[in-house]
Amino acid sequence: xxxxxxxxxxxxxxxxxxxxxxxxxxxxxxxxxxxxxxxxxxxxxxxxxxxxxxxxxxxxxxxxxxxxxxxxxxxxxxxxxxxxxxxxxxxxxxxxxxxxxxxxxxxxxxxxxxxxxxxxxxxxxxxxxxxxxxxxxxxxxxxxxxxxxxxxxxxxxxxxxxxxxxxxxxxxxxxxxxxxxxxxxxxxxxxxxxxxxxxxxxxxxxxxxxxxxxxxxxxxxxxxxxxxxxxxxxxxxxxxxxxxxxxxxxxxxxxxxxxxxxxxxxxxxxxxxxxxxxxxxxxxxxxxxxxxxxxxxxxxxxxxxxxxxxxxxxxxxxxxxxxxxxxxxxxxxxxxxxxxxxxxxxxxxxxxxxxxxxxxxxxxxxxxxxxxxxxxxxxxxxxxxxxxxxxxxxxx
Ligand code: CAA
Numbered sequence: 001x002x003x004x005x006x007x008x009x010x011x012x013x014x015x016x017x018x019x020x021x022x023x024x025x026x027x028x029x030x031x032x033x034x035x036x037x038x039x040x041x042x043x044x045x046x047x048x049x050x051x052x053x054x055x056x057x058x059x060x061x062x063x064x065x066x067x068x069x070x071x072x073x074x075x076x077x078x079x080x081x082x083x084x085x086x087x088x089x090x091x092x093x094x095x096x097x098x099x100x101x102x103x104x105x106x107x108x109x110x111x112x113x114x115x116x117x118x119x120x121x122x123x124x125x126x127x128x129x130x131x132x133x134x135x136x137x138x139x140x141x142x143x144x145x146x147x148x149x150x151x152x153x154x155x156x157x158x159x160x161x162x163x164x165x166x167x168x169x170x171x172x173x174x175x176x177x178x179x180x181x182x183x184x185x186x187x188x189x190x191x192x193x194x195x196x197x198x199x200x201x202x203x204x205x206x207x208x209x210x211x212x213x214x215x216x217x218x219x220x221x222x223x224x225x226x227x228x229x230x231x232x233x234x235x236x237x238x239x240x241x242x243x244x245x246x247x248x249x250x251x252x253x254x255x256x257x258x259x260x261x262x263x264x265x266x267x268x269x270x271x272x273x274x275x276x277x278x279x280x281x282x283x284x285x286x287x288x289x290x291x292x293x294x295x296x297x298x299x300x301x302x303x304x305x306x307x308x309x310x311x312x313x314x315x316x317x318x319x320x321x322x323x324x325x326x327x328x329x330x331x332x333x334x335x336x337x338x339x340x341x342x343x344x345x346x347x348x349x350x351x352x353x354x355x356x357x358x359x360x361x362x363x364x365x366x367x368x369x370x371x372x373x374x375x376x377x378x379x380x381x382x383x384x385x386x387x388x389x390x391x392x393x394x395x396x
Pocket of ligand 1: 030032033034036037038114153154155156157190191202203204205207208211242243244245247248287289318319320
């Protein structure tokens with residue numbers, strides 16, 4: 001049987017970021033609370049022209065160019081987002097034009113908080129495994145701007161960015177295990193965003209507990225699915241988690257290992273080896289919602305693809321509300337050379353630190369972003385046209 005999985009990936013981030021130490025100072029909070037307590041160093045801040053379409057287009061442009069993917073081979077494009085730009089027209093429709101995807105292509109958006117990207121990935125894998133793809137590839141894109149109220153507890157856990165992934169047979173990066181996943185769902189009120197609001201509403205402490213409950217639920221479902229398939233569920237050398245902020249991954253690892261009979265000290269002692277390399281990008285970018293797990297995977301591959309070639313990695317996706325999924329993938333031989341070509345971390349090199357007044361001005365203008373006469377084209381399409389397909393070689 002042919003393997004199916006992630007053939008290429010790329011990330012995109014806004015140009016501006018905020019140093020969390022500066023934010024801590026402005027809010028009268030000890031910087032150690034953000035940096036050590038939450039595990040965040042910087043957070044990406046999207047300017048008005050850097051909406052989720054523009055970020056998605058940038059990530060797609062990179063993955064097609066650097067991954068040397070012919071757009072005409074794409075037959076399915078799913079965008080996972082919880083910060084869509086329109087209630088009807090999906091971001092995938094903009095990408096269809098911007099990326100030059102063929103007319104014979106299914107394009108749509110998937111929403112379930114941060115789980116939307118994983119919903120897209122699972123659908124893409126099943127689409128290929130079922131035979132419906134007929135040799136074509138899928139493009140799965142996660143794009144979001146994470147916003148909480150200024151001066152709220154969630155403020156230091158904001159961020160913005162996109163991850164684009166090509167899903168195909170004989171993938172060059174990570175082969176997944178179709179059908180061998182553990183999902184978990186429950187109707188909970190931990191985090192949501194009413195239609196009238198740009199900012200998420202969150203019951204922070206409750207959201208952490210919901211995440212951890214879903215982790216154990218998904219793990220138990222995964223154990224059953226893996227054993228049915230004759231796979232050792234715990235035979236993974238690394239784990240990537242959904243990362244709303246770095247400390248959450250540590251809490252997740254503790255909870256998972258405690259469930260398997262380990263102490264908190266044992267989990268902490270293993271954390272740097274098991275999970276550490278997945279957190280470099282998120283420490284620089286913050287929460288990217290749907291793309292968070294895949295940003296963690298990109299970070300891990302960028303840091304240590306060569307030593308991980310041939311090894312299995314555990315993956316955990318969580319979307320508030322809630323839906324979660326645990327699955328695994330094997331890093332492919334030759335992945336390190338592809339990772340190098342993809343220049344996964346390059347977008348982080350050309351950013352600019354914002355001052356607190358600049359950041360606050362951007363946030364103050366957020367509410368106005370979507371208010372435009374219906375006859376005008378969406379801000380998104382204008383911004384994306386500017387960034388799309390201008391060539392990435394010059395940036396490297
Ligand atoms: N030095 C070092 N550490 C310090 C410190 C200091 N001076 N002061 C506080 N801390 C530590 C605290 O001990 C705490 O650590 P532990 O969690 O290990 O106990 C940590 O800093 C955070 O401090 P608080 O407990 O006081 O938490 P808070 O009231 O500031 O809120 C939060 C934290 C709940 C995460 C809040 O930022 C929030 O609501 N964020 C948005 C929601 C979120 O990200 N939820 C995650 C699960 S839901 C999900 O994953 C989906 C998603 O993407 C949103």
